[in-house]
Amino acid sequence: MIPEDHPRYRSLVMRERIADAALKGIVAMEGVGSHGRGEAFDYLIGEKTTESALLAEKTAAALFLNAKKPVISVNGNTAALAAKEIADLQKATGAAVEVNLFHRTEERVEKITSLLEDEGVTVLKGEFERLLPLSHDRALCLREGIYSCDVILVPLEDGDRCSALVDMGKTVITIDLNPLSRTAKTATLTIVDEITRAIPNITEACGRLDSDEIKKLIRSIDNKYFLNSAVNEIMGNLTNAMD
Ligand SMILES: Nc1ncnc2c1ncn2[C@@H]1O[C@H](COP(=O)(O)OP(=O)(O)OP(=O)(O)O)[C@@H](O)[C@H]1O
Numbered sequence: 455m456i457p458e459d460h461p462r463y464r465s466l467v468m469r470e471r472i473a474d475a476a477l478k479g480i481v482a483m484e485g486v487g488s489h490g491r492g493e494a495f496d497y498l499i500g501e502k503t504t505e506s507a508l509l510a511e512k513t514a515a516a517l518f519l520n521a522k523k524p525v526i527s528v529n530g531n532t533a534a535l536a537a538k539e540i541a542d543l544q545k546a547t548g549a550a551v552e553v554n555l556f557h558r559t560e561e562r563v564e565k566i567t568s569l570l571e572d573e574g575v576t577v578l579k580g581e582f583e584r585l586l587p588l589s590h591d592r593a594l595c596l597r598e599g600i601y602s603c604d605v606i607l608v609p610l611e612d613g614d615r616c617s618a619l620v621d622m623g624k625t626v627i628t629i630d631l632n633p634l635s636r637t638a639k640t641a642t643l644t645i646v647d648e649i650t651r652a653i654p655n656i657t658e659a660c661g662r663l664d665s666d667e668i669k670k671l672i673r674s675i676d677n678k679y680f681l682n683s684a685v686n687e688i689m690g691n692l693t694n695a696m697d
């Protein structure tokens with residue numbers, strides 16, 4: 455039982471959620487390690503949404519609102535942490551939600567689909583085909599979903615697929631607390647923030663951007679700026695750590 459007045463309450467609740475979901479076979483055992491790396495970077499960032507991350511989140515909303523065929527790709531960690539938040543983002547954007555796994559088993563796909571549906575997400579279904587140029591099972595996707603989308607959100611992602619999607623001409627948005635990851639460097643737009651903070655901010659921005667703001671935000675996308683800002687934030691926190 456985690457007391458609500460614990461200074462790191464939110465983080466400990468997230469960790470508990472990942473552990474429970476790993477025991478249920480929703481999160482891959484490897485996903486527990488990925489979560490730990492995320493936690494470490496979140497600690498360095500100060501466990502808060504920075505100003506530049508908030509701008510990235512607004513920009514992600516603009517990309518969603520401007521998209522013809524947006525898709526949200528969901529893996530085990532994302533489903534365990536943010537199923538409800540994805541339901542709200544889907545309502546705000548009309549995006550399709552597709553399950554895409556690295557440690558893929560049919561059992562995990564089914565469990566993740568059920569979890570998402572229980573939280574109100576409409577999950578795209580159909581015949582998965584090996585359509586992405588990747589030698590592992592992330593290549594398996596739906597022709598009417600990830601394969602043909604124009605804008606895709608790939609939270610907690612791997613660099614290989616991110617790069618493959620960019621090479622296919624797609625606009626790729628990622629959420630990744632590690633500004634040094636291959637994914638963060640390859641994506642069109644990287645949000646360096648914790649997923650359960652980031653998604654509600656994107657959803658909220660979807661409700662208030664007008665068409666001029668959407669155009670302006672998209673015109674000025676500079677992923678290097680977002681990555682440099684995150685690195686500078688971390689360096690500043692480290693420099694002042696013992697004060
Ligand atoms: N709750 C979270 N919110 C945001 N990011 C997270 C969260 N948990 C983990 N991450 C980040 O998601 C990423 C997990 O992806 P993965 O383990 O596939 O990384 P990787 O394969 O090393 O990445 P890359 O290939 O891009 O270098 C990590 O960079 C981690 O920092």
Ligand SMILES: CC(C)(COP(=O)(O)O)[C@@H](O)C(=O)O
Pocket residue numbers: 481482484485486488529530531554555556557558610611612
């Ligand atoms: C563990 C995970 C972050 C997600 O795995 P899955 O839910 O199977 O897509 C994977 O990408 C990895 O780095 O090993």
Ligand code: BAL
Pocket residue numbers: 556592611612613614615
């Ligand atoms: N991060 C390595 C495995 C993957 O997500 O594709």
